[in-house]
Amino acid sequence: MIKPDLKVKIGNIHLKNPVMPASGTFGYGLEYEDETDLAKIGAIIVKGLSLQPSKGNPSPRIAETPAGLLNAVGLENIGIDNFIDLKLPKLKKYKTPIITNIYGKTEDEYINLTKKIDKTEGIEGIEVNISCPNVKKGGLAFGTSPETCLELVKKIRQETDKTLIVKLSPNVTDIRPIALAAQKGGADAVSLINTITGMVIDIKKRKPVLANITGGLSGPAIRPVALRMVYEACSVIDIPAIGIGGIVSYEDALSFIIAGASAVQVGTGNFINPKICEKIIKGILSYMKKYKIKSINNLRGSLVA
Numbered sequence: 053m054i055k056p057d058l059k060v061k062i063g064n065i066h067l068k069n070p071v072m073p074a075s076g077t078f079g080y081g082l083e084y085e086d087e088t089d090l091a092k093i094g095a096i097i098v099k100g101l102s103l104q105p106s107k108g109n110p111s112p113r114i115a116e117t118p119a120g121l122l123n124a125v126g127l128e129n130i131g132i133d134n135f136i137d138l139k140l141p142k143l144k145k146y147k148t149p150i151i152t153n154i155y156g157k158t159e160d161e162y163i164n165l166t167k168k169i170d171k172t173e174g175i176e177g178i179e180v181n182i183s184c185p186n187v188k189k190g191g192l193a194f195g196t197s198p199e200t201c202l203e204l205v206k207k208i209r210q211e212t213d214k215t216l217i218v219k220l221s222p223n224v225t226d227i228r229p230i231a232l233a234a235q236k237g238g239a240d241a242v243s244l245i246n247t248i249t250g251m252v253i254d255i256k257k258r259k260p261v262l263a264n265i266t267g268g269l270s271g272p273a274i275r276p277v278a279l280r281m282v283y284e285a286c287s288v289i290d291i292p293a294i295g296i297g298g299i300v301s302y303e304d305a306l307s308f309i310i311a312g313a314s315a316v317q318v319g320t321g322n323f324i325n326p327k328i329c330e331k332i333i334k335g336i337l338s339y340m341k342k343y344k345i346k347s348i349n350n351l352r353g354s355l356v357a
């Protein structure tokens with residue numbers, strides 16, 4: 053059998069395979085260059101960037117939970133200008149598509165970030181985070197109602213022809229109208245899910261473990277919820293979905309693709325094994341060889357109900 057074809061297309065981006073790291077768990081990519089081959093992964097998605105550098109939330113910001121991680125990092129980042137000047141030039145040599153994840157406290161901040169990225173050669177796509185549970189302003193406020201999602205996505209769409217991915221929040225009653233609103237606003241794809249709001253208490257101190265009180269739960273603990281939401285979103289939208297949530301093996305990644313996702317992102321898994329994306333890509337290839345599947349696109353949405 054010839055080598056199975058792993059190529060997928062998200063908006064205008066041609067990915068050599070459907071596996072990429074999730075924003076915030078892979079730094080700016082460069083932190084991982086000695087650990088894994090950045091030329092082999094589908095895309096590089098960097099930490100959420102804001103217009104100005106941000107220190108994020110006070111510590112403690114991370115708590116371990118059964119099969120998961122609770123974080124309230126609060127979008128600490130170096131700011132868009134520093135990313136473009138200091139990190140992007142070094143990332144370009146891998147010839148792997150670079151997607152910047154952005155976060156704004158206001159509509160204007162999202163728009164100004166988009167304008168800057170639109171002018172920047174070497175960034176192929178924008179992932180708009182409207183789903184962070186750990187910041188007081190912006191973010192989640194846009195991602196929990198179809199109306200605010202639609203308005204914001206429409207305005208961002210007017211500013212760029214680059215591939216636009218809208219990252220959705222699981223902290224909603226029904227993901228479908230919000231996925232549809234992102235599509236209607238002109239998104240090329242949606243990615244889901246971001247973390248699920250949670251809490252851990254230290255009973256000796258009777259205090260929350262995180263300084264922020266609540267945080268976002270990620271890792272294998274959230275996988276069934278994420279899979280269900282990807283399945284639901286894919287049942288109503290026509291644009292590609294990128295599945296995220298607790299993926300730590302090729303079997304997990306394939307479940308999302310069978311449920312309808314065109315590609316996947318691996319988050320917390322990078323903290324367990326920095327080579328995890330490469331490992332998952334290899335696993336998908338052997339599965340496709342074993343079951344004689346020519347193209348990964350033939351598996352997408354192939355769930356037998």
Ligand SMILES: Cc1cc2nc3c(=O)[nH]c(=O)nc-3n(C[C@H](O)[C@H](O)[C@H](O)COP(=O)(O)O)c2cc1C
Nearest residue numbers: 074075076100123181245246270271297298319320
């Ligand atoms: C420490 C940490 C930081 C994160 N930072 C971001 C971020 O900057 N922007 C974003 O859209 N998502 C962020 N996320 C969410 C992940 O990209 C992903 O959606 C989530 O962790 C679920 O995937 P996982 O279970 O594979 O980790 C972060 C997650 C973690 C654990």
